[in-house]
Amino acid sequence: MKRIITxxxxxIAFSANAQQALWSGPAPESPVINEDGTVTFRYxxxxxxxxxxxxxxxxxxxxxxxxxxxxxxxxxxxxxxxxEGKGGVWEYTTEFAVAPDLYNYxxxxxxxxxxxxxxxxxxxDVSTLTSVLLVPKEGYRSDLYAIHKVPHGTVSKVWYxxxxxxxxxxxxxxxxxxxxxxxxxxxxxxxxxxxxxxxDAWVTQGRATQILDNLIARGEAKPMIVVFTxxxxxxxxxxxxxxxxxxxxxxxxxxxMEGTFETAFPEIIKFIDGRYxxxxxxxxxxxxxxxxxxxxTLYLSINYPQLFNYSGMFSxxxxxxxxxxxxxxxxxxxxxxxxxxxxxxxxxxxGKTDFLYQxxxxxxxxxxxxxxxxxxxxxxxxxxxxxWRIYFTEFVPxxxx
Amino acid sequence: MKRIITxxxxxIAFSANAQQALWSGPAPESPVINEDGTVTFRYxxxxxxxxxxxxxxxxxxxxxxxxxxxxxxxxxxxxxxxxEGKGGVWEYTTEFAVAPDLYNYxxxxxxxxxxxxxxxxxxxDVSTLTSVLLVPKEGYRSDLYAIHKVPHGTVSKVWYxxxxxxxxxxxxxxxxxxxxxxxxxxxxxxxxxxxxxxxDAWVTQGRATQILDNLIARGEAKPMIVVFTxxxxxxxxxxxxxxxxxxxxxxxxxxxMEGTFETAFPEIIKFIDGRYxxxxxxxxxxxxxxxxxxxxTLYLSINYPQLFNYSGMFSxxxxxxxxxxxxxxxxxxxxxxxxxxxxxxxxxxxGKTDFLYQxxxxxxxxxxxxxxxxxxxxxxxxxxxxxWRIYFTEFVPxxxx
Numbered sequence: 001m002k003r004i005i006t007x008x009x010x011x012i013a014f015s016a017n018a019q020q021a022l023w024s025g026p027a028p029e030s031p032v033i034n035e036d037g038t039v040t041f042r043y044x045x046x047x048x049x050x051x052x053x054x055x056x057x058x059x060x061x062x063x064x065x066x067x068x069x070x071x072x073x074x075x076x077x078x079x080x081x082x083x084e085g086k087g088g089v090w091e092y093t094t095e096f097a098v099a100p101d102l103y104n105y106x107x108x109x110x111x112x113x114x115x116x117x118x119x120x121x122x123x124x125d126v127s128t129l130t131s132v133l134l135v136p137k138e139g140y141r142s143d144l145y146a147i148h149k150v151p152h153g154t155v156s157k158v159w160y161x162x163x164x165x166x167x168x169x170x171x172x173x174x175x176x177x178x179x180x181x182x183x184x185x186x187x188x189x190x191x192x193x194x195x196x197x198x199x200d201a202w203v204t205q206g207r208a209t210q211i212l213d214n215l216i217a218r219g220e221a222k223p224m225i226v227v228f229t230x231x232x233x234x235x236x237x238x239x240x241x242x243x244x245x246x247x248x249x250x251x252x253x254x255x256x257m258e259g260t261f262e263t264a265f266p267e268i269i270k271f272i273d274g275r276y277x278x279x280x281x282x283x284x285x286x287x288x289x290x291x292x293x294x295x296x297t298l299y300l301s302i303n304y305p306q307l308f309n310y311s312g313m314f315s316x317x318x319x320x321x322x323x324x325x326x327x328x329x330x331x332x333x334x335x336x337x338x339x340x341x342x343x344x345x346x347x348x349x350x351g352k353t354d355f356l357y358q359x360x361x362x363x364x365x366x367x368x369x370x371x372x373x374x375x376x377x378x379x380x381x382x383x384x385x386x387x388w389r390i391y392f393t394e395f396v397p398x399x400x401x
Numbered sequence: 402m403k404r405i406i407t408x409x410x411x412x413i414a415f416s417a418n419a420q421q422a423l424w425s426g427p428a429p430e431s432p433v434i435n436e437d438g439t440v441t442f443r444y445x446x447x448x449x450x451x452x453x454x455x456x457x458x459x460x461x462x463x464x465x466x467x468x469x470x471x472x473x474x475x476x477x478x479x480x481x482x483x484x485e486g487k488g489g490v491w492e493y494t495t496e497f498a499v500a501p502d503l504y505n506y507x508x509x510x511x512x513x514x515x516x517x518x519x520x521x522x523x524x525x526d527v528s529t530l531t532s533v534l535l536v537p538k539e540g541y542r543s544d545l546y547a548i549h550k551v552p553h554g555t556v557s558k559v560w561y562x563x564x565x566x567x568x569x570x571x572x573x574x575x576x577x578x579x580x581x582x583x584x585x586x587x588x589x590x591x592x593x594x595x596x597x598x599x600x601d602a603w604v605t606q607g608r609a610t611q612i613l614d615n616l617i618a619r620g621e622a623k624p625m626i627v628v629f630t631x632x633x634x635x636x637x638x639x640x641x642x643x644x645x646x647x648x649x650x651x652x653x654x655x656x657x658m659e660g661t662f663e664t665a666f667p668e669i670i671k672f673i674d675g676r677y678x679x680x681x682x683x684x685x686x687x688x689x690x691x692x693x694x695x696x697x698t699l700y701l702s703i704n705y706p707q708l709f710n711y712s713g714m715f716s717x718x719x720x721x722x723x724x725x726x727x728x729x730x731x732x733x734x735x736x737x738x739x740x741x742x743x744x745x746x747x748x749x750x751x752g753k754t755d756f757l758y759q760x761x762x763x764x765x766x767x768x769x770x771x772x773x774x775x776x777x778x779x780x781x782x783x784x785x786x787x788x789w790r791i792y793f794t795e796f797v798p799x800x801x802x
Binding site: 027044045046047048049109110111112113114115117120121122124127129136146147148149151152154155156157158159167168170177180236239240241242243245275 | 428445446447448449450510511512513514515516518519521522523525528530537547548549550552553555556557558559560568569571578581637640641642643644646676
């Protein structure tokens, strides 16, 4: 028995290109969360001259970039050097306990960025691969990002036909635990991604389905159907899931932020209300999104005041439009009409160092000047997933009460 | 508009750790399928001494390994050196047109294995990450592995409660296009993975859902529900989806191939028949699996002759057992009873250089000696996913006719 298992192991390991790893000894363990809360990163590279680790678990540093004749400052993740030890295994242990959260990190080996080959948890964010480090801790928000022995919802990749696009398009749909065995109807939250993202982004980088499972199990959120859309109307699906061959994702897609997605959105609602047991009315419908998705959220909310009762704008790109789409016309009049419809919640979240911070402040000033109510959460940091996960965990419990 | 998009791009790129990539110029395109069918691989490493590419698109080479005092020969993927060009970008173009198929490859930079950082298509196979290259071509089998503009089934991650395990466990469930809008009942195929695999393996490395979409759209397979199980009964789910924290997958799991999975299998069937519109009878139920999953398939088939009408053993680990489980007792008597139940199909596939080739030949000799019918397909190569995808495309069209 043991012999056969070992043979199976060897055969599979060889066929999986892993012989190199096998013959260089056991794989270095990385990352390791130590008892004292520090984290150790390891990378094997016997011939390297310099190995660094960089990621959002490190304090950010400022980087100045000149652009359009103007100097702009961005927060970029810090970096630390690893030290070479036995067998060419480089190592770095943080000089601090890493705060409970979810982080992305990569190594830089002689200047070139690589993921951690011994950590199978890899996320794609647009066209960058990063290794993932989750430091969960009971009593902390990051506990919501971890998987617990609680009832799990079903996560499905579902295709609908878009008349406006002229082809089938892909959605990620979360149905809460109990949906399939109950006859109840459920409220629906639509969740939108940012530029370069897709219907996968919120469930990989966003940990949205874990957050939903946990919030619902705790009784802190209502059971709800959650639909993660693809906001790039010219795409069938995430880059790996398209029929026109595999193409690496890019930031700029045709037909993004020019009104077609918002115009076509009722198709999606119609499909979801037809396919699932939804409460198909404004009182039980919410929408939220990050960055470009926050922008979509705003225009969906004011263009369809009869459709959404709850709206969440996370680091939203609330900026003036030069598109000719009717979606972006008559902003002030639409905003007034939206508030006349007495929506239950307009929720705004933004980081203090977000490059869209001022744009969000300006937007809120407009709301204030008109006496329009909203809820605002301000966080540290900028235009990053850490903030979007925070906003999601804050927004979801407020829905459908 | 353009300005804002660019700012969004910059902000997101920085936050995603990609600044290094940004400032070293545009990412090298890799892999590129050229007009003449050759493939070019590129890797940027200005300070590297040697860069190689290795993968199953290259002819295999023999590797001798001594094990238990015996020399054993394994087929391992070949390797080719890349040549350094401008800007430290290394490049290799195959000296041959790469046959249409799906391949896994990695780079070796000064001896260390890394994936292609500019190819977002990454598969995990047990505890190895590899980059994926798909060369699809009309008229070739690999066309089945590509995504086409055909009706797509729904792919769901679904949890069921296992009384035997004592906790909830995860399945991948494929419902064919049209399932949700029809009232029809469907036959069910259960698909099992190998040692170290899980409920994700067949949909990532196996391309099973693309194959199903395409075969069904062509009319070459019946619309069917397909259930991808997790055969490691001590696990809730794939390594990234467990509640006991994130642990890298290993080949050896407790409670693997010792009878519990097979004993507990009727739980899964009961769950699926309860949750989905299935034709809940033997005539409309099939099971198949690779390696350990082929072994599970065999023991499920002969232990529950009333349950399965079609069985597919792909590179099956048909080996003598020393487990005490009743599942493995009375093999010959059970086999006889299984055939007495007149199953529609026992399908066996094995590669000529598979280390389980002789074991499969021995098993077929036993079937021959007893006059038991089966269908056999022999392919080139060994214990590899390329073969398992072939077997799947051959087996599925034979079902439920």
